[in-house]
């Protein structure tokens with residue numbers, strides 16, 4: 001799957017991910033009204049609204065982007081109907097030939113991690129049958145429990161030709177509380193980055209490993225260091241847009257070949273119609289506003305890579 005991700009990034013010239021994080025507040029009133037008219041003010045109604053919202057954004061952007069990243073919490077908050085909307089979104093995006101990064105941030109003791117890995121990336125056996133329950137292409141993994149919590153994910157990826165993005169340095173304001181702590185005189189994120197690089201060398205695609213890392217756009221200097229620590233790992237870079245990350249800060253997350261990183265924006269794209277810059281589209285045309293925001297983000301990152 002890493003080879004397909006790299007191929008799609010080259011084809012689109014767009015190292016970006018659209019984050020499908022559909023909070024109800026971002027969903028235009030006309031979409032909500034229709035869903036609630038059909039299902040009432042219920043979890044099913046909310047799930048229908050987020051699914052219709054996602055579908056429109058995917059329809060308006062799939063031809064210019066390589067990948068999407070649905071964040072599972074945004075769906076889980078609506079219980080089982082929300083998870084059904086998550087699955088419908090994953091399947092629809094795959095039908096549109098998009099790479100799907102399941103942002104699930106899982107990680108536990110080995111036996112439990114194995115169940116997460118099987119459920120999201122692998123196949124589960126039931127009687128004489130095998131099912132691929134969620135079937136994302138990549139998943140985000142929290143490495144806090146150490147190697148035995150990560151290994152089951154790597155094993156499933158090897159079997160299924162899928163991939164991971166492991167949290168190394170997150171974009172949030174408090175990320176330094178633990179991740180920047182010095183251990184043997186080196187920040188913890190560097191040690192985790194080295195471990196990701198090590199795991200990654202045993203899991204190579206053509207040019208890049210299918211064991212990638214997450215490093216926040218909000219810490220560009222750290223991105224520069226971690227790029228060198230993990231030369232063969234793809235870096236998923238969240239924090240662009242709504243969290244303050246800008247294209248011109250991101251060139252060092254990429255390798256000399258112009259590859260090696262993929263930048264996520266969620267609110268900045270899916271709620272673009274609410275921003276002044278894209279207000280001209282109006283809520284009715286929220287999908288067109290998202291496309292315009294994605295196009296601007298692509299140009300911003302291309303400029304940064306060209307040194308403009």
Ligand SMILES: O=C(O)c1cc(=O)[nH]c(=O)n1[C@@H]1O[C@H](COP(=O)(O)O)[C@@H](O)[C@H]1O
Nearest residue numbers: 071140170171214216238242243265266267
């Ligand atoms: O793993 C992630 O995707 C992630 C890691 C991180 O360090 N920071 C981060 O913001 N994210 C996710 O990236 C998305 C960012 O959303 P926006 O700030 O709206 O672009 C959310 O889905 C977050 O859960």
